[in-house]
Amino acid sequence: MTKDKSAASVWSACIDIIRDNVSAQSFKTWFEPIKPVDLKDSVLTIQVPSQFFYEWLEEHYVSLLRKTIKRELGNDARLEYRIVVEHNGTNPSTVDYPNFNSGNASNPETSFPLTLQGNNIKNPFVIPGLKKINIDPQLNSNWNFDNFVEGDCNRLARSAGYAVSQKPGGTAFNPLVIYGVVGLGKTHLAQAVGNEVKQLYPNKTVLYVSSEKFTNQFFDAVKNNSVNDFVHFYQLIDVLIVDDIQFFSNKEKTQDIFFHIFNHLHQNGKQLVLTTDRSPRDLEGIEERLLSRFKWGLSADLQVPDFETRIGILEKKMYADGIELPREVVEFVAYNINTNVRELEAALIALLAQASLNKKDVDVELAKKIIKNFVKTMSREVSIDYIQKTVCEYFNVPVDTLKEKTRKRMVVQARQLSMFLAKNYTKNSLKVIGKHFGGRDHSTVIHSCQAVQNLIDTDQDFRESVNDIQKKIQMSIS
């Protein structure tokens, strides 16, 4: 039945099904890079970019892969992998110093005019359709939706932001409050809304302002007796983006004036986009009447991106800057930096800078060194040997038997549990773990981990033993 089929056509049919069954980001990360390379009888061979990649597929997607391939090729279908081993990192000495952070330089110092051609504002004969004034939106075009990687961590905020930009003032998301701790993309997303609106509606007046700048302008206006101008200016805006409003805390006068502006804009169907470092619920020192206004719209949070999204973000940055790095390095960085996106970018920059200084290829060794210096909190890792020793002491079996073929119950249990703990407490690949147990293959490791998990779920004595051993291991790393 497979006669007329090619690897490409079979894979393309499979991929259509897979796309419907995994998240967009998972699809991009784990399926787009796969290349179908061969089809013989009922064996489809696909090429994957790394060992880690292959293990990830086997661990997370094997049943989906199996199902779809059987659907295409019948019950005898089998899947084989080809792993790319060649190194394709570019020579880092030719890599330009990246400028990921250029986005941060949204010329915070340039201030926009506060004193307008006041006559224009009051002129009742302003011709409709003609722009009254030209307000610089204070946007940085580097921050847009295209380069804001979507993941579970930001899906709601991103899609609400996108909806708002398509119909500013015309959705239920008014105000749109984006919140989350530092470095998770609030400014990026809020700016993306502004940029998108500008693109779609060039005649709309968009303005991005930090709360700090807003506050300073207001103080100046008070000093210069021009509070009216200040308020009028802000009332002209169609899409007002105010960043980091936690800064308004305990500044009553500023809150008061902002309340006025907010009401005016909202009543006139203008869009407000606000960001804060915590949920509006937890904002302190902000007046109740403002907080209750925030609840009129939507509050959407940003979370720390998961592993796949972190890979997506790194890849996007690398692509934008024309940099290539070995897949395993990208995985290593994404795996170890799990605090926020700003740190992730900084690690990438540090890595490339070191590499070009040392005129050295970026490999996992270099990444390890740099990232260790970089993240002080990187947890210490226990070794597989230590885990084996601890487990064997507990069950009173000789360590060497873990590497042998013995099927004695106690040994099997110690062996499987050691594998399970090695997987959970170290960053070794399944293949490496298998090697430490007398060269067993990765599928044995997966099987062992599942067996242990089943026992933990069903056998209380065993669960307690595991707890005791885990305590010992944890003590050695803390």
Ligand code: ADP
């Ligand atoms: P915040 O304002 O929350 O402190 P930023 O918006 O300044 O965070 O984001 C920090 C950095 O991380 C920026 O360079 C931004 O472009 C990047 N970033 C954050 N989230 C994403 C994402 N989902 N996709 C791509 N880049 C992101």
Ligand code: MG
């Ligand atoms: Mg910010």
